[in-house]
Amino acid sequence: MQVFLDTYATEGIRDSIAKEVLESFSPDNLSKIIAKSDTFIIVAEVDDHLVGFAQVAMSTGHDLISHPNSSELQRLYVQEKFTGKGVGYRLVEEAEKYAYLRGASLLWATVWIGNNRALMFYPRQGYEHLGSPSYTFQNETHENRLFGKILG
Template sequence: MTCLIRDAIPQDALCIGVLGMQVFLDTYATEGIRSAIAKEALHAFAPESIAQLIAEPGTALIVAEVNNHLVGFAQIQLEAGHALIEAANVAELQRLYIQERFTGRGIGNQLLHAAEQRAASAGAALLWATVWAGNARALGFYPRRGYAVLGAPTYTFQGETHENRLFGKALDATAA
């Protein structure tokens, strides 16, 4: 299986949105669909929302493509600090989404590596990500790739608060 990692283009917005919604629901709607989950999914992954992200300076979307089909994406926000991180020049990995049937094939590693390179080349000294405390797979994924737990913040959407883990990794500027 050959996987192409590339920057997202405006024509990818529809497929990224649908892929993002699928992974979001698989990950967070573990007890079914309720209003808060449905509203968040429809808002966050509307093609118009994704198109805005692709065009937004300081945001990078990187896609994974297999046989001309999108199977995953990474979303990075450059110059994105966090209250629990004292370092300057940090970037946030906002999403690392892989379609379920393509997990365990190294695509997440490839996307994460591309995200780290993008952040480092933009001058970030550290890449951080928050992971929902109920996402066991992601909680194991990041430490295996050199990320340390930096804290346990919460995330609120649609009036609901959820426990997270904050992971961070120092980036090597020479590897960018």
């Protein structure tokens, strides 16, 4: 929740942001995600404290991707205090390795256009810009960038 709010509530918290964060990160919803056999989560810890995680859904396509065996990096969240220290890089590296070992040949992610740090991060990790889809939550539509990387 903390990383979501730091990233998306840049002008403060409004109803749609509050509803989205409470729904997305409720214990029930997170338990459902963890239980999915086609989804995996890699965590980063410092001194036994969670500081970030990567969430990947296997065999997940997108209308802008024609590549077979693609999987989605659904979330890459790193607490602000730990950004710029290689945590995100290591999480993505592990997510790519694990996705590849499970049969993915391409890993993709969407990034909100207001998230400048992520927009610069993915190309540095070898991801190519593949399109500009929109994302809707709580009846609000937001422009994104779609990045993908061939694995292997």
